[in-house]
Amino acid sequence: MIKAGKLYFASDFHLGVPSYESSLQREKRIIDWLEYIKHDAAEVFLMGDVFDFWFEYKHVIPKGYIRFLAKLAELVSMGIKVTLFKGNHDMWMFGYLEKEIGVKIVSDELILMHSGKRFYLHHGDGLGPGDKKYKILKKIFRSRLSQWLFSWLHPNIGMAIAEMWSKNSRIANNKKEEFRSEDEEWLVGFSKEKLKTEHFDYFIYGHRHLPLSIDLGKGSLYINLGEWINYNSYAVFDGRDLELKYWGKLL
Numbered sequence: 426m427i428k429a430g431k432l433y434f435a436s437d438f439h440l441g442v443p444s445y446e447s448s449l450q451r452e453k454r455i456i457d458w459l460e461y462i463k464h465d466a467a468e469v470f471l472m473g474d475v476f477d478f479w480f481e482y483k484h485v486i487p488k489g490y491i492r493f494l495a496k497l498a499e500l501v502s503m504g505i506k507v508t509l510f511k512g513n514h515d516m517w518m519f520g521y522l523e524k525e526i527g528v529k530i531v532s533d534e535l536i537l538m539h540s541g542k543r544f545y546l547h548h549g550d551g552l553g554p555g556d557k558k559y560k561i562l563k564k565i566f567r568s569r570l571s572q573w574l575f576s577w578l579h580p581n582i583g584m585a586i587a588e589m590w591s592k593n594s595r596i597a598n599n600k601k602e603e604f605r606s607e608d609e610e611w612l613v614g615f616s617k618e619k620l621k622t623e624h625f626d627y628f629i630y631g632h633r634h635l636p637l638s639i640d641l642g643k644g645s646l647y648i649n650l651g652e653w654i655n656y657n658s659y660a661v662f663d664g665r666d667l668e669l670k671y672w673g674k675l676l
């Protein structure tokens with residue numbers, strides 16, 4: 426290989442909240458990080474809730490995020506593969522970012538083999554037992570009919586509804602997440618369940634808004650990528666090890 430070719434993972438930027446100014450500040454921080462990693466990155470995985478709300482109409486997209494999108498375009502044109510996962514906040518991507526920027530969009534899970542290691546990647550929403558209300562909501566949000574109906578709302582109305590919804594989210598209110606116990610961490614449980622039938626060296630998720638690195642035993646590691654309002658956390662795989670890291674100063 427010509428370049429080192431590391432894999433980078435981050436999630437839950439929630440661009441757009443809690444205010445325009447604070448989001449712009451965060452966006453610039455993310456761009457600094459992308460600028461830094463582009464020198465040795467082979468692939469970048471942005472694993473969901475990159476935007477606090479994203480909905481593509483046939484001819485209209487949400488305002489903002491120009492600097493960030495341009496930086497992704499730059500990475501893609503350098504030959505870095507950029508993959509965006511749909512999160513529970515930004516699942517309404519319908520091809521614009523693929524066409525305009527050349528990123529790859531992943532709807533649910535992605536299983537990856539790299540340097541002899543097997544990765545299980547997912548935003549983390551709607552997995553494992555429980556959260557029944559959200560699972561029903563996800564079906565509605567993902568249904569073509571409801572998406573088609575929503576698309577007929579004038580964007581001023583559609584985006585206003587989204588904004589109202591956004592204001593109540595965990596991240597907009599900066600609700601600090603705390604570690605439960607391994608048994609109550611449902612993504613840990615979900616990963617352990619998976620390990621019963623097949624081996625993965627690494628499980629990587631977002632959604633939890635809490636950076637976590639937990640040894641699952643049997644040579645398997647669970648990483649939660651945290652979020653970028655409080656932690657600026659990300660993971661990097663250098664071909665041998667996967668490590669959870671923090672960008673900039675630690676809080």
Ligand SMILES: [Mn+2]
Nearest residue numbers: 437474512632
């Ligand atoms: Mn999130």
